[in-house]
Amino acid sequence: MSMRVVFLAPSYPPEMIEYTRGLAEIGAQVYGVGDTPREALPPRVKPYLYDYLQVPRIMDEEDVMNRVTAWLKSRGITTVDRVLSNWEPLVILAARLRERWGMPGMSVDTVRGFRDKQLMKERVAAAGLRVPRSKRVRTERETRAAAEEIGYPLVLKPIAGAGSADTHKVDDAGELDAILAQMRGVTEASCEEYVTGEEFTFDTVCIDGKPAYENVAQYLPKPLEMRTLEWVSPVIITVRDMQQPKLAAGIELGRKVLSALGMGDGFTHMEWFLTPKGEAVFGEIGCRPGGAHIVDQMNYTGDIDLFREWARVVCHRRFEASTARKYNAGIVFKRAQGRGRITRIEGLGDFLRECGDCVVEERLLRPGTPRRNWKHTLLSDGHVLVRHPDWDEAYRMSFLAATKIRMYAE
Numbered sequence: 033m034s035m036r037v038v039f040l041a042p043s044y045p046p047e048m049i050e051y052t053r054g055l056a057e058i059g060a061q062v063y064g065v066g067d068t069p070r071e072a073l074p075p076r077v078k079p080y081l082y083d084y085l086q087v088p089r090i091m092d093e094e095d096v097m098n099r100v101t102a103w104l105k106s107r108g109i110t111t112v113d114r115v116l117s118n119w120e121p122l123v124i125l126a127a128r129l130r131e132r133w134g135m136p137g138m139s140v141d142t143v144r145g146f147r148d149k150q151l152m153k154e155r156v157a158a159a160g161l162r163v164p165r166s167k168r169v170r171t172e173r174e175t176r177a178a179a180e181e182i183g184y185p186l187v188l189k190p191i192a193g194a195g196s197a198d199t200h201k202v203d204d205a206g207e208l209d210a211i212l213a214q215m216r217g218v219t220e221a222s223c224e225e226y227v228t229g230e231e232f233t234f235d236t237v238c239i240d241g242k243p244a245y246e247n248v249a250q251y252l253p254k255p256l257e258m259r260t261l262e263w264v265s266p267v268i269i270t271v272r273d274m275q276q277p278k279l280a281a282g283i284e285l286g287r288k289v290l291s292a293l294g295m296g297d298g299f300t301h302m303e304w305f306l307t308p309k310g311e312a313v314f315g316e317i318g319c320r321p322g323g324a325h326i327v328d329q330m331n332y333t334g335d336i337d338l339f340r341e342w343a344r345v346v347c348h349r350r351f352e353a354s355t356a357r358k359y360n361a362g363i364v365f366k367r368a369q370g371r372g373r374i375t376r377i378e379g380l381g382d383f384l385r386e387c388g389d390c391v392v393e394e395r396l397l398r399p400g401t402p403r404r405n406w407k408h409t410l411l412s413d414g415h416v417l418v419r420h421p422d423w424d425e426a427y428r429m430s431f432l433a434a435t436k437i438r439m440y441a442e
């Protein structure tokens with residue numbers, strides 16, 4: 033008999049459509065729950081939804097829990113097999129529903145370890161792993177005291193942030209005043225030691241906390257800079273050769289973090305630093321896939337479909353795709369100069385003439401399209417995705433796209 037799966041937010045953000053597809057393709061009946069009106073669901077997602085409930089406020093956990101419970105009852109459904117979410121703001125809600133209905137899957141407490149940035153560091157540190165020194169702070173007074181203790185430079189970020197929104201590097205006490213003023217809306221933050229070095233991801237699809245699939249990608253530059261410097265074209269490249277000594281400490285750290293936090297089945301997305309001395313330091317982790325097309329990048333790295341394999345893992349605890357890595361896949365996000373609508377793109381023709389054979393996606397916003405807000409979304413004004421078996425070539429082509437393709441909105 034096919035599995036009944038309640039999947040929260042099956043069409044938003046847009047990549048959720050792919051997970052919905054994956055679930056349907058492995059034979060699950062997907063009961064989607066979201067705040068998108070049924071009529072406004074993207075046509076592409078409809079064939080994969082067995083049923084759909086629109087709720088007025090997807091973030092209102094109590095209300096959603098009551099409505100979903102009543103809805104399933106009205107459909108005569110007494111049991112479902114899974115409650116899942118791959119979107120960070122809803123992972124706790126999914127766990128709460130599982131607990132309410134007495135279902136398998138990670139508990140609310142376990143999921144909190146992936147959601148609360150201070151708790152996760154405490155749990156990871158308790159396992160003897162290297163995390164930035166940090167303190168949970170709730171008031172300006174506490175923040176100033178923590179800053180004295182931790183020292184500068186430091187990082188200040190909301191406890192439950194994502195996408196580097198509201199994450200600040202603070203160089204001295206003077207800067208702290210300015211940043212505290214900007215963060216007045218934030219009720220709880222993590223104040224931590226600034227870790228220098230390169231920044232990488234460690235992504236997995238886990239079965240019972242053990243990676244059935246692993247990936248490492250490098251951020252160029254680090255996300256904090258991607259989000260503060262508009263002129264930068266952010267580059268992220270998956271690393272084909274995961275056996276190289278440079279990454280060993282980070283991968284080992286990643287695996288240990290998963291057991292320290294009690295990971296169950298599904299995607300994880302961790303960020304870590306490699307210090308100039310070669311030490312791997314924990315950054316943060318989520319029990320959901322990374323955003324900004326990183327799953328597409330992983331798929332291009334090995335010519336596989338992780339959207340479907342994830343579904344197979346969470347429903348049947350089997351991972352059937354190849355884990356062989358064929359390419360380094362580099363994504364380059366572009367930002368137009370100017371405001372309003374895109375007016376022109378320069379250098380794309382030359383770039384495609386030189387690297388076209390290695391370009392797997394080119395989705396730059398076309399002239400006439402309004403610019404996206406680069407502060408709100410790393411997707412910025414579109415991207416180019418290249419891949420190559422050699423790291424140096426993938427790197428060279430990514431930076432060629434970063435520097436030679438120019439977009440304008442003026």
Ligand SMILES: Nc1ncnc2c1ncn2[C@@H]1O[C@H](COP(=O)(O)OP(=O)(O)O)[C@@H](O)[C@H]1O
Pocket residue numbers: 164187189192193194195196197199224225226227228231254255256257303315316
């Ligand atoms: N302790 C730290 N030391 C150095 N850089 C940091 C530190 N914490 C965060 N950052 C930078 O800020 C970015 C965003 O912080 P992160 O904890 O990942 O929050 P978010 O949930 O917003 O992604 C990181 O990717 C990294 O570039």
Ligand SMILES: [Mg+2]
Pocket residue numbers: 194195196255303316
């Ligand atoms: Mg992050």
